[in-house]
């Protein structure tokens with residue numbers, strides 16, 4: 064393996080490992096950084112990740128417990144949870160060559176700062192070229208080579224298109240754009256809205272209510288996106304509407320499953336990451352700071368913080384004044 068020609072993946076959870084599989088399938092060598100020496104040794108020995116049962120890691124995937132090794136790659140994919148991105152990027156910063164493309168693959172907004180994923184990278188690694196990859200794709204589907212399509216955004220179109228060529232294959236199909244903000248807002252907001260859709264299902268409110276909630280959810284995602292300068296076509300594309308549809312309807316979605324448990328009156332299992340739980344409070348703060356009305360997201364945040372009961376939140380949404388559709 065020539066590290067300088069490979070793709071580095073930081074964060075060897077479900078998605079980082081799945082991306083490593085996709086990149087290997089595209090014919091590239093991969094350096095997958097696994098945090099913790101023991102974890103790295105175990106993955107090296109088994110060629111499996113317990114988060115992706117039944118998936119065997121391709122020989123092109125080199126597993127390493129040393130960040131400096133993965134940092135030699137030509138392109139870096141950051142696949143940690145959103146709230147861990149800063150910590151991971153800051154550790155990586157001194158090891159990275161200038162102008163290395165660093166692609167955020169997490170979906171969220173940083174708590175406290177309201178920074179989007181590429182902004183966190185820009186602050187933590189000022190000499191990197193940030194980009195973002197997001198869209199409707201479950202780690203398990205990606206790892207198994209089922210067909211998926213995502214959006215890859217960088218401010219520089221040449222860079223975005225170059226990254227698509229490096230990472231894409233017939234089964235993992237990235238579309239490129241320069242609308243970075245549009246892509247990161249879609250991925251962050253859809254997780255919060257998926258929790259809401261899950262609550263609707265868990266409460267047995269019916270398929271009509273699920274469709275209505277998803278559609279009104281898209282309306283508020285798009286409102287916030289436009290207020291933050293995103294393009295409408297991106298918001299209605301794979302990383303916005305596409306991912307919203309997937310996450311508001313599939314039991315594979317951890318955010319949707321988290322919402323279903325809440326809707327049933329159960330305590331959601333905390334063994335799987337549901338990013339929407341962490342994004343909800345910061346999403347509504349961001350919306351408030353821009354005077355954007357996000358009633359569904361507000362309801363999710365209020366339920367999660369214990370400010371309202373689920374029944375009161377549903378009652379609140381259903382008794383809002385009638386208005387024109389927009």
Ligand SMILES: NC(=O)c1ccc[n+]([C@@H]2O[C@H](COP(=O)([O-])OP(=O)(O)OC[C@H]3O[C@@H](n4cnc5c(N)ncnc54)[C@H](O)[C@@H]3O)[C@@H](O)[C@H]2O)c1
Pocket residue numbers: 073074075076077078079098114142143144145147150151168169170171200201202203336338
């Ligand atoms: N799982 C999916 O289907 C999927 C699909 C698309 C996007 N995503 C996004 O990818 C991100 C990660 O999700 P996941 O499903 O892989 O979560 P996960 O919980 O399976 O894995 C997260 C991994 O990040 C690692 N990590 C945490 N902090 C780190 C650090 N500082 N340095 C290095 N590694 C660190 C953890 O050890 C863990 O292995 C989330 O933002 C999620 O929304 C996930």
Ligand SMILES: O=P(O)(O)OC[C@H](O)CO
Pocket residue numbers: 170198199200201202254257306309310315316317318319336337338
């Ligand atoms: O399991 P979720 O809810 O984190 O969704 C995974 C991906 O984001 C779907 O595109």
